[in-house]
Amino acid sequence: MKLLLAPMEGLLDCVLRDLLTRVGGVDRCVSEFIRVTGTLLPERAFLRTMPELRHGSRTLAGVPVRAQLLGSDPACMAENAARLAELGAEGVDLNFGCPAKVVNRHGGGAALLRDPAQIEAVVAAVRRAVPAGVPVSAKMRLGYDDDALAHECAQAMASGGAGELVVHARTKADGYRPPAYWERIPAIRAAVSIPVVANGEIWTVQDAQRCRALSGCDALMLGRGAVADPGLALAIRAADGVAAPAEALPWQALVPHLVQFWQMVGERVTPRHRAGRLKQWLNLLRRRYPEAQQAFDQLRTLNDCRAVTDWVNRLQTQPQDQVALQSSAPAR
Template identity: 50%
Template sequence: MTTVTLAPMEGVVDVYMRELLTGIGGFDLCVSEFVRVSQHLFPAAVFYRNCPELLTGGKTSSGVPVHVQIMGGEPSVMAENAAYVAELGAPGIDINFGCPAKTVNRHDAGATLLQWPDRLNEIVSAVRRAVPASIPVSAKMRLGFSEKSLALENALAIECAGASKLTVHARTKLEGYRAPAHWEYLQPLAEKLEIPVVANGEIWTKDDYSQCLALSGCAHVMVGRGVIARPSLGLEISTEGEQFFQLGLFDWPKILNLIIDYYNLTKSMENENRQMGRLKQWIKLLGRTYGQSSVLFDQIRRFEDPMKIVQEVRKELYRSMGDQLAS
């Protein structure tokens, strides 16, 4: 049975977006934004800030589990923090070996570690020993740092260390997020590893999902930017066909209502600039699926008040509903 995981996109899939998208449906699991572990054990407040779901049984309000992702290069510090977040109620721990950000890679974390399979093994082993056996430990990696020759060796190092699952973003660090994703490079990993291999990268539609499974040999997927641009994607993947999209259940007025819902969720943010940035970011990303959203983004791109943005969204909603009635 295929499982669909909502990706841990830093600065995009925050607690509010997890709440919204899992409420729509189609997801079996979420992974939190990463907690950057470096020199010491973090206090509980840091983990609660990155994954508030720890305070509600480790699940979103729709019941989808949220695994906590940690990132760092020092095995003992990673293990200490993993053990603590497990005590705080995390239903699972995920280790980030995939972040391509230069600032992260310069500080011995993320995708830079893919140059040394033995280090991946040491980190995963330390975390696995520190966390109770009942709590799964997984990892996320890319196909490599500058090239793909170590992909299988890295994957086997992670599996041998005790990981219960491996997600692979089908590009190298240097390839960043440039299309295409090289799904075919996942097939040897899926064939050799005994643990589940989850395919990630460039899944924007149901057709992309089907092609990804065919080329990768994987039975499971993780989606990120695709579902931000197309909120029905999780449902489309988890059901037959695209009936949700075709029947108009995710037409433009529905998307506008979702933006308003997201605004209401983000009102708890203490920083209005951050709230404004998240709203603009999502409206812009929606333009990949909804041309009207690109027009809307041009209208609100210079706004500096979140309330003004949502007022414009409401105006667009009334216009759109009027157009539907007129037709």
């Protein structure tokens, strides 16, 4: 069984990749998309999104990270993929699934699912541009408005030279609304000869088991579910019998990761956005941890970085109810 960590623009960045892979259970990560719009990007643009390039294309826990490109021009995508390979990327992943309107308006992401021929041209150009030992993979949705071209799109990616395909089991029109249609993946698997990874709405061990049963995929990609429950990958492995049974990751074991998260965000994010990043993670953690709900409520109105730092520091040393009483005081 293989478990991948999904690319999630604005959420699952290098900081969370680092922390979630420290918890364990993840085999490979994919970076947020690097948007290609007609020029060869400077090295700093790749490093900004994927600083792991400085560390052998791995997180500090040693988990490989594959760089994801988003764009529609074959020649430009190829040129940037070649540069990524020169920088030591573990592989190049191609985004044919982003549902964002601004991306789709410019012909990128899920918009390409209406044009299998263009998909094949992009994949083939990238495959030719990078050394044979550098993997090329692709990520798609079931389609744009519907899944009428799902098989053709998957075949275009395989024919172009992709060696692995991740299928987010929803259309662009579905957005992120549940459910994910895992039962539609077997027909895509049957249409191609490359490995297929199932993705979408995997929040629990039970979701993972049901997804595997309905999709027929042994490999899964975890997104928001792993952010909401950092121990999810380990729990899936334990339930599958490939890891020793373990208790769910308790809140107190997660607290040091929250502290580290705040420190790392402080190094990368402008002050006015730092508190929002911590609240964003706590907002998802509320699905799994009652303590995260309490923490979210305590921080809801705090935006001053010094006040949040004080709160985080107290979280390590005091019971959370005492932290709540102090954090309600006016920020200094």
